[in-house]
Amino acid sequence: MSNIFSAAQFLKTVVKFADLPTSEGHEIAFLGRSNVGKSSTINALTQQRGLARTSKTPGRTQAINIFTLKPATLKLIDLPGYGFAKAPPAVIKEWHMLIDEYLRHRPCLAGLVLIMDIRHPLQGMDQAMLDWLLRSETPVHLVLNKCDKLSRMQGQITMQKLETALADYPLVSMQLFSAFRKIGLEELRKKLIGWFELPANVT
Ligand SMILES: Nc1nc2c(ncn2[C@@H]2O[C@H](COP(=O)(O)OP(=O)(O)OP(=O)(O)O)[C@@H](O)[C@H]2O)c(=O)[nH]1
Ligand SMILES: [Mg+2]
Structure with missing residues (x-):
């Protein structure tokens, strides 16, 4: 079934x-340490396997990848992963900058999805981020990804602690999520639809 997310298209x-498109409409950015599943989450959300490139090698997304939804004034932004220790320091510094x-x-930034691997939540860089x-007053939704790697009970306990x-x-x-098993997809969709200021009955 088609919805605003499955209509996603790679923009650039x-x-x-300086090469970002003009700040207009609403953008939602995906942020998190390298390899936590930012690109996989975008693919799960848009129901398009190969939209955002995923990889077993950390540091795959080294640039900002932009996807438009329908209407194209709504965008998803795949940010480079932070804290990837194996890249040369000068490269890391460039991504961080x-x-x-x-x-x-980015005035059009409506919210941030901060993704963490539920097995290693709230690392130093996540806390600093x-x-x-929060000083910038942008709402943040924590996605505790890879919950398929824990039992339901372990997942709940981790979330309660957080x-x-x-x-x-x-x-x-925050919410539990698995890009692999599509756990928590509806909850994430609802969050984003709210940030996009779309009516709740939009799919
Ligand atoms: N078990 C499990 N593995 C996942 C899940 N989501 C992603 N992965 C795996 O985690 C690895 C990294 O996924 P990506 O989506 O490329 O991660 P990323 O955060 O975009 O990585 P960078 O772009 O390098 O920062 C891949 O091997 C994925 O298959 C999940 O829900 N469960
Ligand atoms: Mg990526």
Whole structure:
């Protein structure tokens, strides 16, 4: 069945902030450490296997990949993964500067999906990113991906611990997710539809 997400199309890849399209409409960006499943989550959401390139090798997405939805003023943004230690320091610095510039100068940014591997939640960089993001007053939705790797019970316990740890962060919500098993897809869709300011009955 067609919906606003399955109509997604690749628009372009940019490595320089200046090459981003004009800030208009609403954008939702996917952020997280390298290899947590940002690209896989975009593919699950859009029901298109090969839309965002995924890889077993961390650091696959080294640029900003932009996807348009229907209407094209709604966009999904696949940001480079942070904290990929194996890349040369100069390259890492460049990705981080690109992410930083994007987050600070994008008025159309409606929300951030911060993805974590549920087996390694809230690493140093994630916490630093959250602290920084909340000063910018952008709402953040934590997607605890790869929950297929844990039992239901273990997943719930991890999420409860995170909810307690982040109780003071009013703009943060979270959910369990598996891009592989399509667990939590509806919940994520609803979140994004809200940020896009679309009526709740849009599919
Ligand atoms: N078990 C499991 N593995 C997953 C899931 N989602 C992604 N993966 C795997 O995790 C690895 C990384 O996935 P990507 O989607 O490329 O991750 P990414 O965050 O975009 O990575 P970078 O672009 O390198 O930062 C791949 O081997 C995926 O197959 C999931 O829900 N469950
Ligand atoms: Mg990627």
